[in-house]
Structure formats: structure tokens, C-alpha cells
Amino acid sequence: MEKFTRNQRISIITKVLMENPNKIVNLNTFTQMFNAAKSTVSEDLFIIKDILTKLSLGRVDTISGAAGGVKYVSGISKEESKKFAENLCINLKNKDRIIPGNFLYVTDIMCNPQIVQKAANILFSFFSEKHIDHVITMETKGIPLAYEVAKLLGVELVIVRRNNKLTEGSTLSINYVSGSSGRVQNMYVSKNSIKPKSKCIFIDDFMKAGGTALGITNLLKEFESELLGIGVLIDNTDIQEKLVDDYFSIVDFKGFDDNNEILVEPSSLFEI
Template sequence: MMEKLKTRILQESSVVSSDVLRMDAIINHMVDPELTMEMGREFAARFAEQSITKVVTVESSGIPAAFTTAYVLGVPLVFARRKKTLIADPDAYCERVPSFTKGMVTDIMVSKQFLTSDDRVLFIDDIIANGDAARGLIKIIERSGAALVGMGVVVEKSFQAGGRTLRESGIRVESLVRIASLEGGEITFE
């Protein structure tokens, strides 16, 4: 699975800069259902012993991998919705998060009815770079009282601090692929 994903990344993605990798043809514009199902099976296998009750992600690029993971685990998927402005909704948890790739700040929200202290959640995302969106959703999970059992990431840019800082805070982060560098327009895997 990981080798297939690495091959696809090398064949179908493009290095935009030393910080940005465009993977539109693989995970965040066009989606390969068969490859995405394999991702879901892999995440489900890695977290199989965790008694997960829900899978969570942030819209929109995280949804395909999170959906297939939830499907394999047989649990609901909850995705944090992005809002252009913060609406004071008493029935939702909201966090303001900067987006590294979009270059802007958005608000993410999850309805309080979908995350409770009874939940054991697995957070799945497509890419982790600086981890700002991830930290926002983790704050929401903490405020809900739900237990975060871990995070699965399709691609971790390990030369940026996101994955490392989450691990240092005690969160289990499982990445399918880790990219060590995009220097000189070359993709270097860890």
C-alpha cells in the first residue's frame, strides 16, 4: 500500500515550492476510489484495537480517506465544516484555524450533537504540514469530552513541524507516507 502510494505521488504530483506539493490527481481534487479504499483499510487496521466510535476530519480534502476508514470500521464519519465567518452557534464547537496551503484563516465547526464524552474518535486527514487545522480540530475534540485515540495522515510533510509537535504532545500519529524534503523540486521520502 505505502509503496503504491509513493509511486503514485512520484508519478502524479508536482512540487510547487520547497514547502508545497500539489497532489490534486491523487487525494484532493480527483480521488482514486480503489487507492482511497486501501488507505481506509490500512488506517482501520492500524487502529483496530481502539474501540473507535467515530472518525473525524476537516472538510474537504480529508473526507475521502476518512470516509473509507469509517466505512471499514463500521462507524459514522463526522467532518468539521469550514465557515467563512465565525457564527456564534451555541450548539457547535468552533475554532479559528489558519490554512497553510490556502493562505487564509477559516473557522471550523462541529455540531455538539455529533461529538460527546462517550465517543472514542480517530482523526483522519489528507496532509499534515504545520498542523494548524489539526490542532483546531483536536481542541474541538477535547472540548467535547471525547477521547482522541489517534490521528491517521495520508501524507506527512515531516520537514514541517505539524506531525512532530502532535507526537510530542502525546498524540499517536500514523502516516502512510512521510516526505522528508521537496528541495530542488525533488520529492524525498523518509
């Protein structure tokens, strides 16, 4: 059987780990793939572990025991996070983004994989130490971001819908009050999609008054489940009365000034 060089093994092991974030990969996967001794693979892993940590590009954890192995935990340095938030603000200040009704057009941002991936890395870093079972989002625009966070956590995404769909099977529905419009709305989720007694986080594109987030908290109660955290790309800080207390955001949107300039800045998380 073919033998591989250390360089070759390191490239492939890095690739496999990146593709399976927060999932335990058994060392046998690599010993069999490369027809190599466990000690050899362990040395390879040590090199990868060491350089990722050194450059703040994530880490590789070793999990001992029968079901053990290694897992890659994604990471992003403080400097890179801050630079990302600053660049996003420059992008958001473009006046073409102003939509009648004082809305901000962000669809292109939420559909840009390179932006979404980095934003997900930042949001993930706030929850990486917690045990999370599901990432919840409300359709539609936040789905790519929530999906990326779910991937980094190694868990399934749950999409809550505004309308009941035949293809969702039995659904559970609750009413909630949209914090910004004050209207009563419905949210629906497939009964099969959330395990009872699970721990969840809610990820979305925009936080206005937090009505949706509060609705999700109540929805989760129906599953005897708990909302452990909230993460959004943009927080509308112009709306000061929030229905939820604790959440993480990457960018603060403070509305428009007298010249119709868009007021955005990196959230206070990046002040250091």
C-alpha cells in the first residue's frame, strides 16, 4: 500500500478537520487513510494544532476515551474580527442601501458566502464553549448565516417559518408580537425538528426590538427547551427598548442622520 509523506498527510488532515468542524474525528480515520502508525498521525496532528493556535486560526482538541479522537474548533483572531466589522460598516454606509421606510438593504450581504462565513466565525466564537444542540433561525434572510454557525458547532439548523407548509409534517405554532410593528404574527416549526430538552441559540440577520427572539424563547418552552444565546449580524440600536436582554451583534445600526447618512459602527464587543 502506498505511503504518504508528512507534508501530504498534513495537507489532507487539515482538509478533513476543516470540513468537520466541532466533530470528533477518530484517529483510525487517518491511520487507515495513510496506512500509518498512530504515533505518526499524532505527530502530524501536533504540528497542525501548534500552528493553528500560534496564528489564532482555531484549535484542535484531543478527546480521550473509546469514542475519542480529535476535533477542530474554528477560531478567528480579535484583530481579524475587528477588521471584518470595520469593513462591513464601510460596505453598509453605501446610500444605495436606503429603502423607503427607513430600512437597510442587506440581502446581498446575507447572500455573500465570504461575508457570511466570517460573520459566522465571529458569532460562533461567543458560543463555542457551550454545549449547543440546535441553531434556530427565522426564515429567510438569516438562513445562510445560521446554517454556517450550525456547521461550525457541528449541529443541525432549525428553520422557523412564517407560514404553515404541508411538507413540514406536524408543526407546532405560537403567536408572537413583532416588537417593531406591534402586530401579532405566527411562527411555525416542524415538531420533529427540535429534540425535547435541548439547548439552542438563535441566529438572525437583524435585531430590531427583539420580538422574534422573544417568540423563539416561548416556542422553545413548548419543547421544554432553552434558548442559551442570541447572535445577530446587525443590531438596530436606534430602537433602545429591547424585549430580550442578552445578545451578541457584530455591527450597530443607529439609523440615519440629518444628511441621510447611514450611521453604522462595529458593536461594542470590538472596543478594546
